[in-house]
Amino acid sequence: MTTAQRTFESAGLPPAMRRASERPHYLRVLATFARNSLIRDMTFRANFLMETATSLGWLAMNLTFYVVVFHYTPMLGAGTGWGKHEFFLFLATTYLINGLVQLLFMTNADEFSEMIRTGSLDFALFKPIDTQFLVSFQRIEWSSLTNVAFAGALATYALGRLGYVPSVVSCGLYALYVACGVAIFYSLMISLASASVWLGRNQAVYDFWFYLSNFARYPREIFQGRVGSPLRWLFTFVVPVLVVVNVPARFLVRSLAPRSAGEWMLPLFTLGMAAAGICISRWLFNRALASYRSASS
Amino acid sequence: MLARAGIWWTILSISIEERLVYRGDFALGTLMRFLPIVTQIFLWKAVFSAVETLGSGVDRVAGYSYHDFIAYYLLTMVSRAFSSMPGLASGITRDIRSGAVKKYLTQPVDLIGFLFLYRVAHKLVYYAIAVVPFAAVFYLLRSYFPGWPHGPTFAAYVASLLLAFLLGFFMEVTLGLLGFWFLEISSLLFIYMLLSYFCSGHMFPLDMLPGMWGQAIKAAPFQYLAYFPSAIFLGKVAGAELLRGLATQLAWVAAFMIAARLAFCFGVRHYSGFGG
Numbered sequence: 101m102t103t104a105q106r107t108f109e110s111a112g113l114p115p116a117m118r119r120a121s122e123r124p125h126y127l128r129v130l131a132t133f134a135r136n137s138l139i140r141d142m143t144f145r146a147n148f149l150m151e152t153a154t155s156l157g158w159l160a161m162n163l164t165f166y167v168v169v170f171h172y173t174p175m176l177g178a179g180t181g182w183g184k185h186e187f188f189l190f191l192a193t194t195y196l197i198n199g200l201v202q203l204l205f206m207t208n209a210d211e212f213s214e215m216i217r218t219g220s221l222d223f224a225l226f227k228p229i230d231t232q233f234l235v236s237f238q239r240i241e242w243s244s245l246t247n248v249a250f251a252g253a254l255a256t257y258a259l260g261r262l263g264y265v266p267s268v269v270s271c272g273l274y275a276l277y278v279a280c281g282v283a284i285f286y287s288l289m290i291s292l293a294s295a296s297v298w299l300g301r302n303q304a305v306y307d308f309w310f311y312l313s314n315f316a317r318y319p320r321e322i323f324q325g326r327v328g329s330p331l332r333w334l335f336t337f338v339v340p341v342l343v344v345v346n347v348p349a350r351f352l353v354r355s356l357a358p359r360s361a362g363e364w365m366l367p368l369f370t371l372g373m374a375a376a377g378i379c380i381s382r383w384l385f386n387r388a389l390a391s392y393r394s395a396s397s
Numbered sequence: 398m399l400a401r402a403g404i405w406w407t408i409l410s411i412s413i414e415e416r417l418v419y420r421g422d423f424a425l426g427t428l429m430r431f432l433p434i435v436t437q438i439f440l441w442k443a444v445f446s447a448v449e450t451l452g453s454g455v456d457r458v459a460g461y462s463y464h465d466f467i468a469y470y471l472l473t474m475v476s477r478a479f480s481s482m483p484g485l486a487s488g489i490t491r492d493i494r495s496g497a498v499k500k501y502l503t504q505p506v507d508l509i510g511f512l513f514l515y516r517v518a519h520k521l522v523y524y525a526i527a528v529v530p531f532a533a534v535f536y537l538l539r540s541y542f543p544g545w546p547h548g549p550t551f552a553a554y555v556a557s558l559l560l561a562f563l564l565g566f567f568m569e570v571t572l573g574l575l576g577f578w579f580l581e582i583s584s585l586l587f588i589y590m591l592l593s594y595f596c597s598g599h600m601f602p603l604d605m606l607p608g609m610w611g612q613a614i615k616a617a618p619f620q621y622l623a624y625f626p627s628a629i630f631l632g633k634v635a636g637a638e639l640l641r642g643l644a645t646q647l648a649w650v651a652a653f654m655i656a657a658r659l660a661f662c663f664g665v666r667h668y669s670g671f672g673g
Contacts, residue, residue: 172458177443284557311432322443
């Protein structure tokens with residue numbers, strides 16, 4: 101029985117029962133989206149393998165670049181603490197967060213822009229479920245799990261080379277801040293995608309996302325000097341992409357974990373920004389829906 | 398002869414007009430492509446600060462100073478503006494798969510010649526519009542350059558850029574024409590893209606690769622797409638080595654020109670077109 105059929109049939113029930121039966125079970129819907137996406141991927145297996153190979157190829161190439169860089173230098177920035185294997189933990193965190201964003205949201209945000217441009221968002225608005233939930237999760241990119249696995253392998257290798265096993269608390273905090281990083285990236289992405297309502301076409305905005313997220317791939321410490329310090333401030337406190345990877349990575353690197361009270365301010369700020377980001381993007385999304393006029397006649 | 402020249406001129410002028418429709422998108426897109434340079438500047442600054450502090454006064458990495466690195470990245474963007482051919486190979490394969498390639502077999506227009514003029518038009522429009530953001534960024538970052546090279550070096554640089562354009566074009570056309578046999582070449586294209594990005598020196602100067610890795614990658618034609626022109630401008634390649642490099646680049650262009658022509662001749666014989 102479809103959701104629409106259930107909605108119509110529940111019309112004859114008392115109001116309280118009707119409300120209960122009309123409210124969709126979000127976890128079950130999410131599981132259905134994940135299952136459907138997997139069935140689709142397995143239908144086009146060659147394409148799925150190709151996408152997996154593509155992801156692995158890019159990651160391997162990116163890692164090779166840093167292997168070459170560390171052939172010439174023992175550290176990224178004098179006295180920053182980002183040695184080769186510490187930085188590999190940073191890279192693993194970058195791959196993990198990007199992998200999760202690609203797995204869950206990247207295709208959906210892109211599709212949302214197309215839905216606005218073509219008018220097919222009408223169908224999403226009709227469905228008896230939260231539109232932002234529907235738009236954000238309807239396609240799961242299973243091939244991006246490769247990035248997550250690659251990140252896990254790289255982190256294990258780097259931790260092994262450093263001879264360090266992180267504590268349960270460190271791992272818990274790491275997981276929490278990876279989630280915060282994903283939330284901040286998601287907020288930025290869905291906000292930029294929502295801008296399609298006002299801009300019509302948003303290829304430039306999408307490119308802008310790519311170039312903006314590029315800043316998150318480097319340790320904050322490298323942005324120094326007359327231009328670097330204002331940039332670090334801008335990308336930490338105004339557009340907080342620099343906290344996305346930096347904060348969780350520091351919990352995994354023993355020598356860089358926050359120790360003083362001052363160093364705990366950035367993780368606290370990250371928690372606040374993740375929550376604020378979700379609220380602001382939700383508000384922007386709803387504003388975009390209010391301005392949506394459909395593309396059909 | 399005059400009639401043929403008239404056809405080519407018409408193709409070129411129509412293609413130029415078509416490309417000019419997207420001039421605003423071009424200019425904005427070009428300016429945005431410089432954004433990753435900002436992070437590269439800080440990354441290499443951090444690398445050099447560590448090398449200079451911990452390496453007891455060493456101020457060079459693989460023979461490149463910090464300023465050389467930034468200049469190198471900017472110059473590879475110029476090289477790639479000549480040698481990159483977005484959508485060329487995939488477009489040829491799509492035309493073969495959909496049957497649109499038939500128009501080149503029935504009309505008195507050569508497929509490779511048509512695509513060449515179309516790409517020349519694309520590039521001319523691109524340079525005409527991209528010159529503004531390119532000039533602005535190069536002016537802002539002028540302190541990273543060692544200055545203009547001498548006349549003969551600059552002439553060699555321009556020649557290597559033009560050869561990079563021809564090499565990029567004929568490599569992609571050859572790859573696209575493989576579509577006559579394989580129909581779907583997306584996996585091949587991906588491998589080419591990966592090799593081209595890494596082995597052309599787009600990510601870092603190829604001199605950084607140690608020992609046999611560097612030699613192996615420099616033996617492939619990819620270095621002439623980005624690394625070689627930039628190295629000429631920065632004076633990293635000079636004298637007999639420069640002349641040898643230009644001759645090798647020319648030989649690769651000739652080899653891929655012949656390969657493209659052969660792939661087309663044999664591909665057309667292999668091709669079967671159905672329907673109206």
